[in-house]
Amino acid sequence: MYYLPDARFRPIGQWPGKLRTWSQRERARFRAPWPKTLQLLKRELEHLDARTIVVQIAMSERDIRQDGYPRANAKAEHPGVILAFESRHGPLSYAVDTYDDWQDNVRAIALALEALRAVDRYGVTRRGEQYRGWQAIEAPANGRMTAEQAAQFIAEQSGADVSANMVRFHFATRADAYRAAARRLHPDAGGSHERFTRLQEAKRVLDHEGIQ
Numbered sequence: 001m002y003y004l005p006d007a008r009f010r011p012i013g014q015w016p017g018k019l020r021t022w023s024q025r026e027r028a029r030f031r032a033p034w035p036k037t038l039q040l041l042k043r044e045l046e047h048l049d050a051r052t053i054v055v056q057i058a059m060s061e062r063d064i065r066q067d068g069y070p071r072a073n074a075k076a077e078h079p080g081v082i083l084a085f086e087s088r089h090g091p092l093s094y095a096v097d098t099y100d101d102w103q104d105n106v107r108a109i110a111l112a113l114e115a116l117r118a119v120d121r122y123g124v125t126r127r128g129e130q131y132r133g134w135q136a137i138e139a140p141a142n143g144r145m146t147a148e149q150a151a152q153f154i155a156e157q158s159g160a161d162v163s164a165n166m167v168r169f170h171f172a173t174r175a176d177a178y179r180a181a182a183r184r185l186h187p188d189a190g191g192s193h194e195r196f197t198r199l200q201e202a203k204r205v206l207d208h209e210g211i212q
Helices: 034-047 102-121 129-134 147-157 164-169 174-185 193-209
Strands: 007-011 051-057 081-087 090-096
Touching: 034 102, 081 102, 081 193, 090 102, 090 129, 090 193, 102 129, 147 174, 147 193, 174 193
Parallel strands: 007 051
Antiparallel strands: 051 081, 081 090
């Protein structure tokens, strides 16, 4: 079986928005063997320097093996799939339930990533603007966290239960607070994907501002 390095399958915590009904889904016109789908997805994720890759599917914990992949005989409750990962363009998240088979929805995401990369190939964009619509962050009203909001979020999620200004009394550095928050929020530890990706954004804001 073909594997994705640095990737784990997890049960879906919460679907973003409203799921399609079965009658609204369609049969994919691009069916391919599962190993071919994983091979295509691996190639596209490598182009994005992807890491912390999580594939969420509508299965329970018992349907996922110890190596992080679904059991061969496991049945998904619905075919919706959420692929989320860190990339050189920031945290990205793709949720697809267009097709009636979850593996086809994974392939749809892989094909979409391939098409988005073609935009760069032909020189249409310079900074990966085509990926911005899938950035997995909870943006504030002005579109970006302030340094104060970022520090406050990391402090709250670190478990210190203190304000951003007091977090240093519980951790040697904000980097330590970030690591504590990451351990709590990571999807592999049962955390929320939305909060985990927001945590990544908070860290980037503080890094950009030079705040340690």
